[in-house]
Amino acid sequence: MYLLIPAAGMGRRMGSSRNKLLLTLLGKSLLSWTLEAAVNSKYIVWIGIIGQSVDFPDFQKNISDLSTDKDIELIEGGATRQESVYNGLQALPSAGERVLIHDGARCLATPELLDRCAEEILKCPGLIAAVPVKDTIKVVDPSGLIQDTPDRRNLWAAQTPQGFEVNLLKECHEKGRQLGWEVTDDAALFEKCGLPVKIVEGEETNLKVTTPVDLRVAEFILAEARKK
Numbered sequence: 578m579y580l581l582i583p584a585a586g587m588g589r590r591m592g593s594s595r596n597k598l599l600l601t602l603l604g605k606s607l608l609s610w611t612l613e614a615a616v617n618s619k620y621i622v623w624i625g626i627i628g629q630s631v632d633f634p635d636f637q638k639n640i641s642d643l644s645t646d647k648d649i650e651l652i653e654g655g656a657t658r659q660e661s662v663y664n665g666l667q668a669l670p671s672a673g674e675r676v677l678i679h680d681g682a683r684c685l686a687t688p689e690l691l692d693r694c695a696e697e698i699l700k701c702p703g704l705i706a707a708v709p710v711k712d713t714i715k716v717v718d719p720s721g722l723i724q725d726t727p728d729r730r731n732l733w734a735a736q737t738p739q740g741f742e743v744n745l746l747k748e749c750h751e752k753g754r755q756l757g758w759e760v761t762d763d764a765a766l767f768e769k770c771g772l773p774v775k776i777v778e779g780e781e782t783n784l785k786v787t788t789p790v791d792l793r794v795a796e797f798i799l800a801e802a803r804k805k
Contacts, residue, residue, distance in 0.1 A: 578620040578695040579673040580738075581665040584608060584628040584636070584681035585654030596632045598681045600792065603799050607786055609639045610684035610799075616645040617688040620695035623647065623673070626681070627654045627665045662763060663750045669743060675699065676746065678763055679738040682786045685795055690780050691738060697777050698740035703767045705740075706779035707733040736779040739764050745772060 584598050598608040605613075608626070615621050624647060626636055633651050640649050652668045654661035662678060669676060675698045679686060690706060697704055710732040716725040741763060749766040752758075760766055764774045782798050784791060 579623045579669055580615055580621045580677045581625045582679055582681045583658050583661050584626050585661045599635050602796055606639055607684040608681050611681045614686050614688050616643055618691040620692055624649045625652050625665050625668055627652045627661045629654055666747050673743050676743050677738040677740045683737055683783055686783045694738045694740050694777050701775045702745055703741045703774040704777050705764045706736040706738055707776050708779045710734050736783050
């Protein structure tokens with residue numbers, strides 16, 4: 578299985594002037610935690626880290642700290658996550674028929690979650706890890722008035738990894754570029770192209786580290802896991 582890790586963003590909401598994936602969590606960078614899960618996956622054989630070249634020396638140090646014989650490549654990212662994933666798809670080895678895409682900021686994902694997605698993407702064209710929504714969700718108009726309360730039994734919170742047939746995802750990205758679509762994840766491109774996307778049960782602890790509060794929560798989760 579082939580894995581792309583978008584890692585080109587800055588940590589503005591984190592209040593950081595550098596790539597947030599280089600911030601440390603219990604002595605290791607967020608990227609290192611993400612890479613550790615990928616390296617310990619049974620199925621992943623190749624990893625592409627999509628980032629900005631200014632961060633590549635730091636990324637390379639994170640890679641060097643790993644004990645692995647898996648192929649790990651650095652790929653120049655774009656101005657948006659969508660552009661970065663497009664670049665990553667072009668850099669995939671020609672043998673790659675399926676790909677998992679996992680945000681580097683979801684540094685608590687387990688190897689088991691990656692493996693479940695790797696197994697399932699062999700049976701379907703597209704999937705996302707997700708968890709059922711617990712809160713009641715309100716649809717609100719621009720003035721702040723509630724317009725609707727959807728049935729939360731039908732609502733899932735999207736996570737990564739997301740998995741796809743490579744050729745189909747490339748076609749979706751090309752169509753998106755031609756039509757000027759702007760999306761926040763690759764599943765949305767699949768949906769816009771009328772392709773099915775399956776839900777795979779994610780993990781409650783698989784949060785995306787975006788703010789300083791997220792970083793503290795992630796530190797607590799990791800500290801508790803170490804006690805077990």
